[in-house]
Amino acid sequence: DIQMTQSPSSLSASVGDRVTITCRASQSISSYLNWYQQKPGKAPNVLIYAGTSLETGVPSRFSGSGSGTDFTLSISSLQPEDVATYYCQQSYSTPYTFGQGTKLEI
Amino acid sequence: EVQLVESGGGLVQPGGSLRLSCAASGFTFSSYTMNWVRQAPGKGLQWVSYITGSSSTIKYADSVKGRFTISRDNAKNSLYLQMNSLRAEDTAVYYCVRRESSAWYYFDSWGQGTLVTVSS
Numbered sequence: 001d002i003q004m005t006q007s008p009s010s011l012s013a014s015v016g017d018r019v020t021i022t023c024r025a026s027q028s029i030s031s032y033l034n035w036y037q038q039k040p041g042k043a044p045n046v047l048i049y050a051g052t053s054l055e056t057g058v059p060s061r062f063s064g065s066g067s068g069t070d071f072t073l074s075i076s077s078l079q080p081e082d083v084a085t086y087y088c089q090q091s092y093s094t095p096y097t098f099g100q101g102t103k104l105e106i
Numbered sequence: 107e108v109q110l111v112e113s114g115g116g117l118v119q120p121g122g123s124l125r126l127s128c129a130a131s132g133f134t135f136s137s138y139t140m141n142w143v144r145q146a147p148g149k150g151l152q153w154v155s156y157i158t159g160s161s162s163t164i165k166y167a168d169s170v171k172g173r174f175t176i177s178r179d180n181a182k183n184s185l186y187l188q189m190n191s192l193r194a195e196d197t198a199v200y201y202c203v204r205r206e207s208s209a210w211y212y213f214d215s216w217g218q219g220t221l222v223t224v225s226s
Binding site: 031032034036038042043044045046049050053055087089091094095096097098099100101 | 141150151152153156165167168201206210211212213214216217218219
């Protein structure tokens with residue numbers, strides 16, 4: 001199985017800050033890396049797919065980078081509504097696996 | 107608008123069985139691979155199983171293989187998860203999830219989830 005490791009596990013930042021979350025795969029997954037946002041009590045929603053592609057309707061302050069084993073999710077200017085837990089997920093092979101999550105607080 | 111609505115969750119004793127259902131609408135159900143993803147209370151996300159549009163390919167996580175069975179009825183736009191020999195560690199919110207139809211295999215639509223609690 002491909003292990004996904006996110007860092008940090010939690011993060012506190014201020015409105016307007018630039019925030020970066022990293023995700024590392026235990027083997028190369030090309031660009032098969034997706035990022036999800038989960039707000040408390042809600043289902044996750046996809047933000048970024050294929051490593052760098054912004055899902056339709058997602059604000060442009062979210063961006064993704066990386067390929068192979070190392071990936072990054074960035075929020076250019078943190079907004080109050082961005083309080084959530086963020087997960088990376090590899091879709092390279094089954095079992096599809098997720099990172100442990102990064103809880104973002106303001 | 108894509109809608110996925112799960113049902114069938116509840117409290118069940120260890121060793122018991124439960125069948126989850128997911129009613130899909132707003133898209134051509136038979137064209138999509140569908141998944142179940144679960145989340146234990148306060149924990150992260152775990153992929154459970156997927157079934158392709160024609161039911162020709164089915165995959166399971168090792169933790170549920172031999173105990174859970176995924177199926178679908180395209181005429182009814184419905185996805186199912188038959189869960190047998192349930193264990194305490196199966197306690198979770200179970201999400202019905204659509205896999206996007208491109209080659210990138212990401213999860214583009216999620217239901218609201220149904221809670222399964224395995225406890226005596």
